Amino acid sequence: MADNEFTIDEQPVPFKPGQTILEAAKTAGIYIPHLCYNSEFKAHGGCKMCTVLVNGRTQTACTHKAAAGQELDVNTPELDATRRSLVQMLFIEGNHFCPGCEKSGNCQLQALGYEYEMMSPHFVELYPHREVDASHLDVVIDFNRCILCELCVRASRDVDHKEVFAIAGRGLDARLIINSPTGKLGDSAFAITDRAARVCPVGAIFVKGIGFKTPIGERTYDCESISAEADSCEVPETT
């Protein structure tokens, strides 16, 4: 084993010093599922979709640095079952009504459900009471669909330098809050040109006026599974 190599499912994979497992895998064209990861921002490690086995122990690939000689399990039936369960948990936690959602077909949560053959959410639906905030001129936030990935939090803080979003509350009460006098998006510093406006992997933050433009059958994940899609860190636009 060279000192810039580790193995994924018994195949040697090169890495550059300082890369995380996810980065090295991506460079090598190996897909590891993820939701809260975006190469532009600091890794979060919360959604747990990128969980892999490193020398037999579970780690999140997005935060764990690659090291020479590591033995990784990435594609196993057990890990696939874990991924499916995570998607199921996210589905029952919010109110994810795909047929009526502007992001359907371009949604990464949905695409992961398809990838890991989620046939039903299995667990009892929580049906939480959540709001829709359409106060902003250009953008809607539907909190029913938020998966707490904090991509908007990181984008707004680190790229837009506006810190419009934050997470408040503990446990299942955790939710996205908005930095504005009323707590709604309309009187915040948020703008449609913000990086945070285009970073949501699901249908929680979306631009008004362009929903359902692309016919069923021609949307991103109609054409290609999320594992096959070239750069699945680029979040498909809602169309």
Add this chain to the structure above:
Amino acid sequence: MREIQEESDWISPEIEREVAEGLGIPVTRVQSVVQFYSFLYDKPPGRYRILFSDNITDRMLGSSALLEHMLKRLKLRRGQTSPDGAVSVDLTSCTGMCDQGPAILVNNFAVTRLTPRRIDEICELIRIGAPVAEWSSDFFRVDDNIRRSETLLTHLEPGVALDAAIACGRQGMLDEIKRSKLRGRGGAGFPTGTKLEGARNAPGAEKYIVCNADEGEPGTFKDRVLLNSYAVRVLEGMAIAGFAVGSTKGFVYLRGEYRHLLDKLQAEIELMREERRLGTAIRGCAGFDFDIEIHMGAGGYICGEGTALVESLEGKPGRPRVRPPSMVQVGYLGKPTIVDNVETLAHISEIAVEGGASFAKRGTHTSTGTKLISISGDCERPGVYEYRFGVTVSRVLEDCGARAVTAVQIGGASGVCLTPDEFSRRIAFEDVSTAGAFMIFGPDRDLFDAAHNFAHFFAHESCGFCTPCRVGTAIQRNIMDKIAEGRGSRYEVNDLMRLADFMKKNSHCGLGETAGNAVRDTLNKFRPAFERRLHARDFVPAIDLETALEPARRITGRDDADAHLVTEA
């Protein structure tokens, strides 16, 4: 935020805004903090905030009936603030008074040994608006209940340990700690010497020693006793750790539920400064500078996790960090930080005086020294017991006067449930590992109730950062509720086992990893306790259908046969 709240009872939106403006940060950061901690309120909780400790040991002592009694007297529903803004009553996680419960917190001060009479007296004091500071001091009496001591729970003359450490020298002291094979007493059991050495070797001059006095694990109250009566050992132990590591600043992170210890500890620190046992040139040793600041918690079990504690110390919500890097490399404010349990630091004062080799002679080969056990539940003599590592569970049970024991929950809600056939096992890191919690269940106890209580605990305390724990603990709690209501089936029992395993493998931190332990152990060892509650059918609807029809029955005024549904037999 805690101090602001002490002034104004709760944190209003106006206050949130003022704080944000004053610090030059978005108001959302302030809201994030306020909404994370159980003891910070953004709605008025009343001038008297009553919180009932809701550990299974409190319930075993009758806390539920006392709660009902108080709610009735005050004409309140649980969680509701009285219309005149005077009082609110709610539940809170274990407050660490398991040996003298049932207990409540009144404006964060512990009131112990509740009886119906005491409740009546308190209600009367609330009615007349008597300031809490003027209530009978007997209400607030917290006894040590030390039942057995060996070497740690002994008087240490102030300054003796410091002098011994100075005589040893910094490297020598570090060597002694390594020689002692001291391991962390907060539950994880990491070799302290290795940890201290790692911090000592880490680059930079700014390093921190943090004493983890969060003691949130249900059933644990041994640190409460150390801080109350052996503060010299703890605080001098911290200074000695600082000496070995090259750190000049220490924090004591004291859980909000131990507010009653704050003034006493603060006075102890003041005295230490006056006597040159803290500050600069300690005990006349040039270069040995160390000072200690106390930081109060605000209700959050997760803050007992090392990285979450440091986040909390930095003024943020207590969400555990991604590791690596470890605290030893990147900790408080990004600097090398040692987070050690109260008892671990206290042992350092022992090692300074007697040397590492002598310390290592006690206990077992891999678990050296002594361990404090906090015993509660069904026994004659609850309290704190000090034993050498390697003591058997049966010996402990004999000493505390426990008979006809059904089970012992060791290590708290996240620990293990042992049955009589396992009582020959030993308290040690290599066998039954624990930070000290030891809850005893006697002959008539139903272990399902304990598992149910713990399931609520974890769902309440989950920080919410990661999917498996945030959603998993909620699902687990909901299923346990369903079974408790008599509407459970084998279908759910299968799910419980899978969930416990799922959370163990995929959670971000130890809370999620251990959240399913108690449920899984109880299922494995007390399955009939579950099965007796299960419905005969192997599937029962998620909701009670009769209750689900109640709103429509009410609004239509129907009561005919077709307006009712029963669960199938």
Add this chain to the structure above:
Amino acid sequence: MSINGSRKVKVRLATTSLAGCFGCHMSFLDIDERLFELAELAEFDRSPLTDIKHCGPCDIALIEGGVCNTDNVHVVRELRANTKILVGVGACAINGGLPALRNRLKIDDILDRGYRDPVSGEPCIPNSPELPLALDKVYPVNEIVRVDYSLPGCPPSGDAIWKFLKDLILGRMPRLDYELLHYD
């Protein structure tokens, strides 16, 4: 069935739509001429297609729609009691679907708002004992009875239904290829 298994016994199929739009049933009919093949393999018991009102013993029951009232509960219980395999078909059966959008509201508020005399404004909520009574929420089928398999879609396409059903009838674990698996 003879010892060497040569004589085929037709599978008995039941179907129903609970709180559904019947779109899944319409989509089922999109199997078009494959209906002839199905007729060789299966017979229908209770179904809107046969108009048989009560279910006898059957092998596979396809349930469209979620559970929103007492009638839905009785129907789904009858099917569960009489079938060996129960399949939740479509978004509504699987997670409540569109009708479950009412779950954020209180049913008594909905009924009160929905049934008021247009002239007098007085509430006039229908309360005949012949009417099914609404549950507080719309529930997925798997929260009322045990569901064996789920076939998602809104609706699942005729191709998806055909693949799934054929798998079940022939004893295979039902699976959908990527193109056939949709939640919308």
